[in-house]
Structures are given as C-alpha cells and as structure tokens.
Amino acid sequence: MASTVDSKMKDEQEKSKTEGSKSQRILRVDQIYSRKDRQIHYVKTAKSSLTQAKYERMNKTTLVVRRIISKQGMVASTEVDIKSTALRDILLEMFKGVEGLQLNKTPPVADPELLFHALPGLTKRLQLEEAKDVRNKSLINDLNSVLEYIKEDFGRIMASLESLSEHDEITFDLLWALFPPNITVYTKDNMLKEAQAYRFLSGSYQKQQDGSQFYQMRLRMITHDGQELGWGEQNLQINGFEGAKKVYHLSTFPLSVHPEKDAARADLIRRGRRYVDLLKTSCKEYSGTAITEDRKIVIRGSYKAVRFFAHGRVMLDPVTFRQQNAYSDLMIPWVSMPVNPETFKDDELLLCSHSLLGFSFAQKKWGVFAISKVADVQWNAAAFEKLVMDPRKRNLVHTLVKSHRNDGVQFDDIVQGKGKGLVGLLSGSPGVGKTLTAEVVSEVTKRPLYMVSAGELGTEVSEVDERLEMVLEITRRWGCLLLIDEADVFLQKRDGLDLQRNSLVSIFLRRLEYFQGILIMTTNRKNIIDAAFESRIHFKLHYDDLDEVSRTAVWKNSLRSGPSGLPKPNFSDEEIKSLAKLRLNGRQIKNACACAFSIAIEDKKPLTMEGIRLILDIVVEEVKEGD
Structure with missing residues (x-):
C-alpha cells in the first residue's frame, strides 16, 4: 500500500515537473524599438527588460512569442520564434513547398496562424512519438509546448470554429x-x-x-x-x-x-x-460567352x-x-x-x-474563350454537292485549294518568298454564289474561313497596310481560306487623279506579292481591275445571273436545309418551278426561306407554300417572273 502511495506521489511530482517545464518553454515578450539608443528591446509582461544578448541565450525556451509594438504603442503584429531545431524541422517538412516561410531564418520565425494550421499535423506527430518504444523526451516536450501555445492563443477560436462547422x-x-x-x-x-x-x-x-x-x-x-x-x-x-x-x-x-x-x-x-x-493551335466550334477588350474605354x-x-x-x-x-x-x-x-x-x-486565348472568325474579335464551350468542328463535306454552279468551275476551285500547301511548293517565284500564295477572283452580281463558293470550299477542304470586307480594313493608307499585314499573316499561320468580300477598292484601275486610291492599290499589290496563303476576292465589277493584278491572280471565275434551272436548284437546297425539329416541306416539282420563275438571286431565296421557317416554328406548323408566298409578297419587293 505504501509503495502504491509513493508511486502516485512520484507520478504527481513528475507531472508537476513536466508542466512546469512546459510553461518555462514558452516565453512571451513585447518587441519595442527605443528611439533613445536606437535598439530593439524585449520586455516580459510586467517583468524587467531583456537585452538582445540575454534574449539570444535563452536556449532552453521552445517558443518565444513576440508582440511587435508600433511607435504609437499598439500591437502591430505577432511573431513566434522557434528555438527548437527539431520542431523547426517538423514544421519545414509539414509545410514543404509553401512559399514565404521564415523557418530558415536565424532564429526560425513562424506566424501564429501557421502554427494554428499545423495543429492536426503536430498532434499526429506527438502521438507517433509517444507510441515509440524509445521516446525522444525533448521532442515530446517541444511538441507539448507548441500545442499548449496553440491552445492558449486559439482556444476560443477553435471552440467557435467547431460550433460553426456543425x-x-x-x-x-x-x-x-x-x-x-x-x-x-x-x-x-x-x-x-x-x-x-x-x-x-x-x-x-x-x-x-x-x-x-x-x-x-x-x-x-x-x-x-x-x-x-x-x-x-x-x-x-x-x-x-x-x-x-x-x-x-x-x-x-x-x-x-x-x-x-x-x-x-x-x-x-x-x-x-x-x-x-x-x-496546340486548333480550329474549333464555339457557342457561348467570351471576353474581349473594348478599346474605346x-x-x-x-x-x-x-x-x-x-x-x-x-x-x-x-x-x-x-x-x-x-x-x-x-x-x-x-x-x-x-x-x-x-x-x-x-x-x-x-x-x-x-479558358484559352484565341480569335473568333464570325465576330472578328480576339478574346478569351471558355474550355467548356469548345467543341470539335463538324465539317460539312456534303456542302460541295449543293453548290449550284458549273461543275467544272466548282471542281477547279476545290482542287486548287485542296492541293495548296503553306510551304508554297506549287506556286513559287524566282525571288525567295514571293509568289507562294494562291489567289482567286470571283466576279458577278450580288447573290449569285460568290461568297457561298468560298464557304463551301472552306468546308470540303477543312480550312477555317476568314472573311473580311474591304471596309473592315479601313480607308487610310497606314491603317489598311497595318490591318492587311495582320490579316494576311494570321491567314498564312493558321492555314485559313481568306475571303476579301467586295474588294473593288483594292482592285480598281489606277489613274493620275486619285492618289489615295492609287496608294491603296499599291499597298495591296505589295502585300499580295509576298503572301503565302490562300486568298479569294469577290467583286461585282470585273471590268475595273488594274492590269497589275492580272499576273497575280491564279484563277478568275465569273458568275452569271441565276437562270430558272439554277434557281430551281437553289430553292430545293434552301428548303431542304430547314431547322431540325420542323417537318421537311413537301412541295411538288410544279410548286418549286413556280417559285423558280421569280427572278430572285440566291441570297434573296435563302433569306425568304429563313424567314418562312422562323414563322412556321413560331406557329408550330409545317412550312406551306402560302407561307413562302406571304414572305415573298411582304419582304421581297418588285419580284418579276421570267429571265
């Protein structure tokens, strides 16, 4: 019985000794800068001042909690000096890869919040050490000291967090x-x-x-x-x-x-x-919100x-x-x-x-595009057969564009870097299929179509030169099919009166000479072309106005291309022929069908001949029959 009492008393004494050593291992001081001697002093709470030398000789202390006092006498911040090398090493391992740590300083320094975040890891480390057959008592004391500090300074916060986390x-x-x-x-x-x-x-x-x-x-x-x-x-x-x-x-x-x-x-x-x-640079489909810069703001x-x-x-x-x-x-x-x-x-x-940086061809804007809105391109190989034009002309354009390579092997010049492009000119009245030809060739050759109008390139010489350089360069880089619509201003014959227009034509000729991509231009006036362009254009195609046979084919194609979810219209050949007698161009036919389909969708009814006729009566003015 006596030995049991002695044993309990011994345990209590050992516990008291350990707890005493714990409190001695945590030193709390205020760091104050003295203007008199221009030195930093450390002051214990309600205790005498410590010199820098005495402070540095406190080898038995595990932690020194320093409140840094501002000139106004307020607590500016708190830092914790880690006096234990073993504890420092544990913290370094625990926060491996974390930037901005001061644990490699002399002495090592930690923010109080860092020690708070280390609580789970330190607790686990203490449990592992206490479970060993041969325990490192010094390390156990150090771990107990830092856990005691966290409990003292963050006890209320931990209680609040526990309540909130529920x-x-x-x-x-x-x-x-x-x-x-x-x-x-x-x-x-x-x-x-x-x-x-x-x-x-x-x-x-x-x-x-x-x-x-x-x-x-x-x-x-x-x-x-x-x-x-x-x-x-x-x-x-x-x-x-x-x-x-x-x-x-x-x-x-x-x-x-x-x-x-x-x-x-x-x-x-x-x-x-x-x-x-x-x-890797890639052409994709996109539908959704993107971001660009408004250069006016x-x-x-x-x-x-x-x-x-x-x-x-x-x-x-x-x-x-x-x-x-x-x-x-x-x-x-x-x-x-x-x-x-x-x-x-x-x-x-x-x-x-x-997101990724890129360029929208339809909106002609550089911007930021969400990965979630990006899809693979579904090229329409069947579009070629729906193009209403002379099959020989159609096959010629297709073959030339398909066989052209950016290295310019097929078209070269004596001077290095010149003549490596493929340039075509399509002429004819509006709505005869010039733009559609470029769109279809883009689909069947699986090249993105970059379409710009002459107006988008500007009117001032320096502006046109800069924009044209950009357009031609990215066309070459991306392997695009470049379509310059209504390019008359660049193609028109030069004369001695209009110096501004002459300069635009000269700039265009110079840029074209070193262009290494594929360019198709359209014009409504084939007879105004400057002679210098003749040798720079590889193929020229003229489109006659649509005859009744062509209009019949265009009507059939447009009516077959209705929106999904709406029954395909079942018009007789006679009804189609009656529509084809109207002297409409391809664009007018396409627009009329689009409007009629929109009304049918709104009414939730199949498209009828009456619906087509209504659109033609209201939207298309002065429609005449015959060719």
Whole structure:
C-alpha cells in the first residue's frame, strides 16, 4: 500500500515537473524599438527588460512569442520564434513547398496562424512519438509546448470554429482559418462564371476606400500567357459580411467543402486534360460567352474587358494572340514559373485555367474563350454537292485549294518568298454564289474561313497596310481560306487623279506579292481591275445571273436545309418551278426561306407554300417572273 502511495506521489511530482517545464518553454515578450539608443528591446509582461544578448541565450525556451509594438504603442503584429531545431524541422517538412516561410531564418520565425494550421499535423506527430518504444523526451516536450501555445492563443477560436462547422458555416473574422497554405480552393469568381481551382498561397484582411473590409487571397493556377505555359498568380477577394455564412456560399472556398467535391474535382481534372490538348493551335466550334477588350474605354490605363457572344469557328492560339495584342491585359495572369505539361499529374491538371486565348472568325474579335464551350468542328463535306454552279468551275476551285500547301511548293517565284500564295477572283452580281463558293470550299477542304470586307480594313493608307499585314499573316499561320468580300477598292484601275486610291492599290499589290496563303476576292465589277493584278491572280471565275434551272436548284437546297425539329416541306416539282420563275438571286431565296421557317416554328406548323408566298409578297419587293 505504501509503495502504491509513493508511486502516485512520484507520478504527481513528475507531472508537476513536466508542466512546469512546459510553461518555462514558452516565453512571451513585447518587441519595442527605443528611439533613445536606437535598439530593439524585449520586455516580459510586467517583468524587467531583456537585452538582445540575454534574449539570444535563452536556449532552453521552445517558443518565444513576440508582440511587435508600433511607435504609437499598439500591437502591430505577432511573431513566434522557434528555438527548437527539431520542431523547426517538423514544421519545414509539414509545410514543404509553401512559399514565404521564415523557418530558415536565424532564429526560425513562424506566424501564429501557421502554427494554428499545423495543429492536426503536430498532434499526429506527438502521438507517433509517444507510441515509440524509445521516446525522444525533448521532442515530446517541444511538441507539448507548441500545442499548449496553440491552445492558449486559439482556444476560443477553435471552440467557435467547431460550433460553426456543425452547420457548415463561417464568420468573416474567421475566414483565415479556412485557408491553410497550399490548400486547393474553388471559385466561379470570373467574368465567364466558369469553375476554377487555385492553390492558395496567402491571405490578408484589407480595407476599401470607403472603409469596408475584404479578405484578399493570393492564389496560383496553371495558365498560358501567350509566351509560355506555367504557374501564374492572381488575387481574388471575399467581401466582408455580417453574421455566419455557409462556407460553400462564399465566392471562393476550399474544394474539400464543396457539396459535390468528388464530382467537382473529377470535372476539373477532365477539363485540365482538355486544356492541355488544346494548347496546340486548333480550329474549333464555339457557342457561348467570351471576353474581349473594348478599346474605346480605358480604365486606370487598361482597356475595359467586356463580354460578347461568340458563335461559330474560333482559332485557339495564345502565341498569335500575344503577337497581335502585345499589351493586352487579357493575358493576365503572367506566367512566373514555366512548367512541362508532359509531367502533369491530376493535382496539376486540376489547377489548369478554365479558358484559352484565341480569335473568333464570325465576330472578328480576339478574346478569351471558355474550355467548356469548345467543341470539335463538324465539317460539312456534303456542302460541295449543293453548290449550284458549273461543275467544272466548282471542281477547279476545290482542287486548287485542296492541293495548296503553306510551304508554297506549287506556286513559287524566282525571288525567295514571293509568289507562294494562291489567289482567286470571283466576279458577278450580288447573290449569285460568290461568297457561298468560298464557304463551301472552306468546308470540303477543312480550312477555317476568314472573311473580311474591304471596309473592315479601313480607308487610310497606314491603317489598311497595318490591318492587311495582320490579316494576311494570321491567314498564312493558321492555314485559313481568306475571303476579301467586295474588294473593288483594292482592285480598281489606277489613274493620275486619285492618289489615295492609287496608294491603296499599291499597298495591296505589295502585300499580295509576298503572301503565302490562300486568298479569294469577290467583286461585282470585273471590268475595273488594274492590269497589275492580272499576273497575280491564279484563277478568275465569273458568275452569271441565276437562270430558272439554277434557281430551281437553289430553292430545293434552301428548303431542304430547314431547322431540325420542323417537318421537311413537301412541295411538288410544279410548286418549286413556280417559285423558280421569280427572278430572285440566291441570297434573296435563302433569306425568304429563313424567314418562312422562323414563322412556321413560331406557329408550330409545317412550312406551306402560302407561307413562302406571304414572305415573298411582304419582304421581297418588285419580284418579276421570267429571265
């Protein structure tokens, strides 16, 4: 019995000794700068002052908690000096890869919040050490000391967090506790409203000019800025709010608390693989919101980013985007650390950007395009057979465009770099199929069609030269079929009176001479062409006005091309022939059918001959029969 009492007393003494040593291992001081001697002094709470030398000789102390006092006598910040080498090594291993740590300083320094985030790892490390047959008592004491510090300084916060977590909630003042270094966060806080994962680097509370608070986060993602692929940094913020809020209702929150985190993670990884695949310059289909810059609006030295709806073919090409838009803020974030996509694992794919830089052919705008809205191009090979024109002419254009290569093997010149392009001219009245020919050839040769009008290139000589250079260069680079519609202003014969027009023709001729792509021009007036163009045009085709046979074919093709979901109209040959007697061009026929189909869809009824006739009576004026 006596030995049992002695044993208990011994245990209590040992426990008291250990607890005493714990409190001695944590030293709390205020760091004050003295203006008198221009030195830093350390003052214990309600104790005598410590000199720098005495402070540095405190080898038995595990932690020194320093409150840094400002000149106004206020606590500016708090830092924790790690006096234990073993504890420092554990923290370095725990936060491996985290930037901005001061654990390699002398002495090692940690932010209190960092130690808070280390709580689970430190607790586990203590359990492992205590489970060993041969325990490191010094390390156990160090771990107990740092856990005691966390409990003392963050006890109330941990209790609040535990209560809030039961309802998946958080308050604004405790946001920092959600974001340990390197955690993966999830957000849709971008102009495209697309899901994006980031690696969290650091955060801080800030104030707006109006005094309202926000929590600013420094984040990292994988992106391509037009020069290279790699890690880029971006700042996002969470605006201040009152009371408690669901964590997953925040504008940015840890991916681990997403209500469908497994599905969200899988979607992000899948999209990351798609992103890497799309880094190679490629023509795609796109339908949805994209972002461009409005160069008429400048905010704080930058063009305003605006949304626009892009529909049709796009070229995804960050490198060419940068070459043509050297100072665009759409390339932000800039890449600071290049990476090799071949080494990517799921954790990297997860963090790939939700968008790519490129160009919309239909809207003729450079912009940012969401990966989720990108689809493979479905080229319409059957379009060739629906083109109403002389089969010999049709086959000629098809063969020339299909056989042409960007290296210009088929067409070359004595002077290197000259004569490597393929240039064609299509002439005829409006609506006879000139533009449609280019569109169809684009489909069957699987080349994107870049269509511009002469007016879009400008009227001033310097403006035209600059834009023409850009258009011809990206046409060559992307292997496009370039269509310059209504190119009369560039083709017209020069004379001694109109110097402005003469200059435009000369510029066009010079650019054409070194062009290495495929160009088709259209004109309504074939007899006004300058003689210098004759030797630079590889093929010329003239389109006569549509006769009744041609109009019959156009009507049949247009009526067959109705929208899906609407029954195909069942018109007799006689009814089609009656329509073909009307002297309409191809564009008028196409527009009439489009309007009639729209009305049929609205009325939820099949298209009828009466519907076609109604459109023709209202929309198409002065329709005459016969050729």
